[in-house]
Amino acid sequence: MSAARILKVPDKQVIADLMVAAWGSSHMTVGMQLYDTAQIEAHGLYSTEGHLLAFASWTKRGSNIILCAVHALVPGRAYARELLDGLLPLYRETGATRIRAVTTNDNMSALIFYQRYGFRLSMLYVGAIDAYRPKVPGARKVGEHGIPIHDAIELELPL
């Protein structure tokens, strides 16, 4: 049991900085559209002391919640899951009918996390990250485990 709370992240620059630290860029591609995470909604899971434990950045497009990133600042404590659990009612209130999450071909931990949560693979965009790299100069070329980053992978969860 945790006394953590979910709140809107007041300063989106914090999220942008965290994304740059994690991925080299605060840009994300979803459905072949380029989003700057700093420009969209961000929620955080905060400890009772007010520390940010995990954050999610997202936007709504039609009936979809586009989940750009879910990132736990402390791994192995299920904070990302707790945050997502807390966001589902909020997403349902928006009238959205599904979540579409995006990750990259190197990101095994995201593939495991989303699929264990109940998401299923919905799309592979071969070479999508390579294609966007000229527009996103800082984007990493090598990701988790030293795997070269080339592709975007989308997963879906009905709400």
Next chain:
Amino acid sequence: MNMHQPDILVGPLEDLAEVGTQLRKRWGESLLMHGRVWMLGEYKAIAAKRGGMLLGMVTYAFDKGTLLVLTLDNFSGEKGIGSRLLEAVSERGRAEGATLIRVMTTNDNTPTLRYYQLLGFQLVAFYPGAITNYRVFVPSLPERGVDGIPVRDVLELEKAL
């Protein structure tokens, strides 16, 4: 590099009955892979053995200049068997003039996805529901795979030989 244990023999497995028996346990002997059905006899097999014991097996076929790896199984659980088989089948492919090798894995299997990508394979195709459909023909295919994730889809990866 792999540790090449000298007691392991890797070579063609020409006994179709044995190939069929091994595959039937897992996939059924008619393989639904890479977008078509492969009947026993349309594909070949390479086995890794110690003494008479079958440790692992790879099955493969050719589509023009592409070597298609249909199944790659390590029955023994011993480390390095999969790599030995992959090396052997790649060598076979090159000898037959193939310029590409294509492999597949399932949506749950992140260790294999990572393994292939670290070997230089790149994702080329996604077949949503391919395993769900396969299960209609082979009901014994497990519902859940690695990390308890439901097994539904096929991902294909490719590499230059």
